Amino acid sequence: MFKKRLWRALAATLSAVFVVTLSASLLAFTSESDINQRLGTVSYKIINADEDADTEYFKRKTNNLDEYMAQKLDVIERTTDEGIVLVKNDGVLPLKTEKKVSLFGIGSRRLVYNTSSGNAEIGNSGVDSVNMTLKKGMENSGFEVAPSLWNYYSGLSGNQANNTSSSVGQALPNGDAQADIAAYGEAAIVVLTRNTGEGGDAAETYYRVTDNERAVINLAKSGSSKVILVSNSPSPLELDEFERDAAVNAILVVGGVGARGANSIGKILRGTVNPSGRLADIYAADSQSSAAFQNYKTQIFGNAESSQGGGRTSYFFSAPAGSDGITGANAYYVTQKEGIYLGFKYYETRYEDSVMGVGNAGSAKGVYKSQGGGWKYADEVTYGFGYGQSYTAFTQEITSFSVQNSVVNMSVKVKNTGSVAGKEVVQLYAQSPYTAYDKTNKVEKSAVQLVNFGKTRTLAAGAEQTLDLKMDLYNIASYDYTNAKTWVLDDGMYYFAVGNGAHDALNNILAKKGKTAANGMTGNGDAALVKEWNNGTFTKLDTPEFTDEGFTTENGLYHNNTDQKVANVLESADLNNLLGAGTVTYLSRNDWDATWPVRDAQINASAEMIKRLTFDGVYTPGSADTSGIKHDSGSAYQLSMMMGLPYDHDLWDDLLDQMSIEELINSINKNFGAIDPIFSLAFPGTNDNDGVGSGPVGNYLPKFNTAATPFEGVGKYSDVNARMYPSQSMEAQTFNQELMYEIGECLSEDSYYVGFVSLWGPGLNLHRTPHSGRNPEYFSEDAQLTYIVGAQMTAGLQSNGVIACPKHFAFNDAEDQRYGYAPFINEQAARETSLRGFEGAVSVAKAKNVMNALNRIGCDWVGASDPVQNTILRGEWGFDGYVLTDNALQPFQCGRGVAFGTDKWMLLPGNDRNSEFNKAALLGDARLFESVREANHRILYVYVNSAAMNGVSKDATVVYSTPWWKSTLIAADVVFGVIAVGCVAMFVVSNLIKSKGRA
Template sequence: MAQKKKDSKMMGKIIKTAVSGVLCVALAGGMVAANVLIPPNASSVQSILGLKSGGIDNSKAKTEGINMEYSKPGFDTEAALVEDEIALNKKIAAEGIVLLKNDAGKMPYSTDTTFSFVSHSAVSYIGGNKVDMKTAFEDAGFGVNEALWKFYSEGNGKDYGLGVGSVSYGDDEDFSINECPLSVMKAEPGLTDSMKNTVPVFVFSRVAGEGRDMPRSMYNHTDVEEDKTKTYLEPDSTELEILQYLNDNFDDVVVLLNSSAALDLSWVKNYPSIHTVISAPAMGDYGLCSLAEIFSGKVNPSGRTVDTYEMDAMNSPAAQNFGDFAYYDEDGNLTKYNYVSYKEGIYVGYRYYETRYEDKVLGQGNAGDYNYADAVMYPFGYGLSYTDFEWSDYDTSWDGDTCTVTVKVTNTGDVAGKDVVQVYAQSPYTDYDKANKVEKAAVELVGYAKTAELAPGASETVTITFDQEQLKSYDYVNAKTYILDAGDYYITAAKNAHEAVNNILSAKGKTVEDGMTADGDTAFVATYTPANGTVDTTTYKLDTTTGVEITNQLDHANGGLQYLSRSDWTGTWPTVDGEVSDQISTWGNPINGTDAGGKAASYTYRKTISKEDLAKLDSFDSLNPTDFSTLTDEIVYDKDNGLGLIDMRGLDYNDEKWDALLDQLTPSDYQTLITQSGYGTAAIKSVDKPSTTDRDSATGLINYGFDASGNLYFKGNITHCGVI
């Protein structure tokens, strides 16, 4: 027995030593990583840990003669600031949520309704929310299926859910869908029974990430054979099985889209119980509160689509050269460089779908067998409301180069709501354009405005202005600058891009008999003819802000590609730029969905790059044409000019004091400012510059806030839709 105890102790020491060794190695690795990653992101790390940046102690700063009220927040208390922040978040979200389908008028719902939120995405809604779906809807007065919510949040459904997408600029990615199967739901005692007498809301989510696009196909992201050729934008077999179950067992199903991408919704027509589709992508901490208020009718949806919802994204011209394209050297070796050939030119989104549609109706441009209804689910600028609006008194007037468009909007429905007036312009597509490869879209959005909330029967005259400059086009072949074509321009007000094209086609004398999807309204179309009687190649040749001449800069990068042209849609349709390599693509890039054997495949496409061009890519030469030997300016460091950054407040950008201030910086200061500027800048003592926190644009508003005294605080304690 004594020997066993001794052996046991010895084994324990061995294990402790081994574990300690592993921990030491891990700690050493962590320290190395920290030394690499922390310095350039020091401000973020210090903010998260609640630490102060080294440098200036602002509490001892000299304030004599300084206006301390200069940038005082407009809030007396932290509570007032947070209250305003929540209200603003909810308003922005409410204005942007888009109601896509409401064919049976099921929306809005009585607060007597209980919702069953289906899919793991319901409890992991994308958007950095402080208020979850359950809380938001309960705060709005609705009931929420508690059993189903707990199943996804803490029960047998909790370990499912979307992969994180792409999280870095390397190969780390996870686009798995991993939805909890219907069989797991049915195996849970009483779970499906708990959905009786509720309205199921299927949450359809997709995530992208940073540093990489969504995959072209799911080939590398699923083990289910039938899902391998599907795009990430459409439901997989597990999701479709759930949708079929909901369709077969409920007479009212809501689909809630939680994605910043325009998802493939072509399948919705196969499920007649789906009466409502609503798009609510990432909306900030309190956006779900606004979503719940749209469900209840407290808020009337007024958002509009900012993309075209395609029936099949892989049929778009941009998709023909989207995937994994790699350069090989002249010896056949894979290089570290990739390429993308943008053969689609300007024809992306509505600029493609609406333009080819017009050409099909007009019988021009070799439009082929194109059918708009088979290509587009919801057009750009589309969105529904709970009320109806009538437009009248359309007018356009020009004052010099500025056009003013007015439309009277009247709420003819039964509830208050907001409408959006969109103004589109069509430029003439001339023989000059065709000869010089100047491409024109059928319509382009030149302005828009949303009404105030209009009570039933109330009206508002909406005014939108735009400048003639917005009608210019770029001629890279002949003029090599911006041009303004001669001829008639059409200006129309419409509810979306497709309605705009139909309005203009009607003004050209076309009807549904000519293949239009619907007749347009000529009452909302005006024409404009610029004074120039020929192609104007000078008016917009100079940049209106800097006065610098605008001309081609990258002629050497043309590549000899055939770009898509509306002069010959079928003849210039993009082909894959490259040949199939023997490399398996991590992006999932099937050729037309299958390989030569009829099975799903995933390839890399390749092109050979010359030694000369490869050397240019490898070079660190900035190609700056400046001859540095000709520079005569003296570089000054560490000069005592007695200035601080506070002295620069309110000065013009070109004020000479800035040069004097910069002369005070040391070489070390410059090094610090350049190399340690991730999400903020360090304190610099030579000019009394405090440390700053500068997140990427508005992203900073998601992570941090500041109280009335300018102190950082975290907002994790606010978990309801109401204010403090």
């Protein structure tokens, strides 16, 4: 009896294990390329007829990881050396002789290295030898850190150890830790931390300092007369009270610090590095006071359906039964009523208007911190965009200026007039005239906009350097969406000014106009730092032309020239066009009071809007006769033959004709971050993945391990995650274009060691408010800054065979409801803000891959928006790469988007688009078939000219090769299956024996 039960137990157990193992194996086999990426294996073997041929078309620049890691850490540390911004210093810094210091706040023990979640989270979490602690960074600069205080914070757990919650600093040191404060009181460094990540925006009060934090700061003050505040937050914390607090002697603004930022903090405090960072966002006195914040949260369409589940309510629209629409479309929307007045553009423009006494700028609308009734810049803003201090002093002198051939040129001589060596940033700003034409035609103009910038080398005391800045006038033009319906340059007076940030430059412009502090300015500007250009002719720029006389990347790339005439294509993204004029009031400097944004009232989507939201009737199939579209025609061609050939070469058709329908579908409808090998084309496939936010999401490949121990406690490089970079917001604060390019080159080299060909990033969305969850992964609130640094980083990243994939294109400026929410915006704001941020990376740096966004533009998923992906991205900007979706988890990211410019879907196992991408569907719809074929064309064109072809000669054969993990799984399946069958058989036999025994 026992034996029978034993066999039954074994049979049941092993049958169950066999079936589950088989399921897991089948799952793994559908994601073979993704698993290969994780394990560093491949499913192919390249057989080159000529084994001596040099097939390393793109080579690593370093010999091994030891050499590379030293360079990488050096780049990372120089980034934080130059990205940390000194915003306040009453002379206490640098700490030249002080030794014994106390570190306060849980953030001092647990720095914010990068985002709090998602792909840009710092790698090697908790490994102090990789991610340097602040204590180590301070000690490296000769400081002695209060040990008991350090141990106190190290011993905290639970909520008290959370460096991103609003209870930061809740615990106050006691006992020995308190005694340390006085003993190590030569200086007190208080670290305040905030952090956000993918998937959700910050709470509305998140960037307000808490009473608990004030208590910690007060404790620091009690122990030392030198209190330095470190704002370790990738988004602006409210610092106004500390700017005004004489007992807080200095403030450093630090984003996500990356692996070596702690060292930079130590060096800056000691003075061995002179801070040279500049703010990439404005620091308002109240984090809720921006124009964008007034309506930044999504609203729900009033006529949406709803369902309850899991304790939450979902809002959606349903497509009619029998239609080709998609039910479940997210029913959230937001109207970007601030228009172009994002970030500093709001504050500075309203400031100028208040000085000039126009536009009701002094209205009480929008007052958060202003004293005395009306709006006052000095009360509402703590630190302006582009602001930063130094330990030395510089003068700037404009030595030449010209506007010719549609390019503005300015040379600025910088002199270090102080006693300490340092780097200086020259920032060039412009003001366009706000004319009667603009007011009539609703063309909004920011009072000041960033044009370009440069950074000197380290200048010794007394040394000089002249920087030459140039920028295309196209970047200063405004988009007239109501009348000219294209880019325009008004006739009138333009001002070009330099200054320590946007506000300083604007003050210089106001000085040029004859205004002084007596007119309400925050200070007397310097008219000598301004040049004027009188544009005599109103100009339309519907076919702008670019040359290398304008803005170029470090490696000489400039904006593409195309034949596409620029005209309105986003009118359907404006609710005033969908629901009637007056539905939305956009903020206008013509009347700040009357147009001040308010929270969206709940509106009902019209029937037409619902059709678009549900993709109902949006896609029109092509002819059912697809006999003219070739496939499976022979095997004469292979991909390597296409190296170096232009996109429109005739040979591409022959190559694509050769592909089977299954191969065509497989390339676009499978895998998360890889493309399977296409054996018929001798293409080995690719590995692609995140990211640029903190670095490639992966460990270094085992084949690159060296004999050295890379870090203390980490035995080999394959145990090291490549995500070590500081946050993108910190990188932007360097205001150093050469360094941005160098970071890109570093990321490119990283990709070789991690095994990626396309690296997803940089993130080029904007900081619409401080609360946007992925701000650490994006550079700035300013589109022009993003344009410039995005171009430089992308150019560096693509300089050696690796592909950049800027993301998330476009309008993904918030995280809440990111899957499918509908941002409505007017076309001027769309082009001058969100789209401009991407334009540099795509059109100047020629990014070969772009990741589209999860959200919509108006009612249309961006991935199914012909105007955005085809007209603007490809037509106007000349993009010749391929478009990849973000994680395509939701049905609205439908396969039919291939007909609107999306080329590949990012798919987790089981999340395919098989219902749309299948043989029968392609053979029955010429539009779908041609679109899928074209998508393959774009994908292969990108990879044939990349490091993906390393190892593949012109006469290579690529054959399938089973990776070890697959063999292991198959073996396990067979073994479990055989044993299970055996156990079942033995159970049957034992039953028979028992029956015979009874008989």
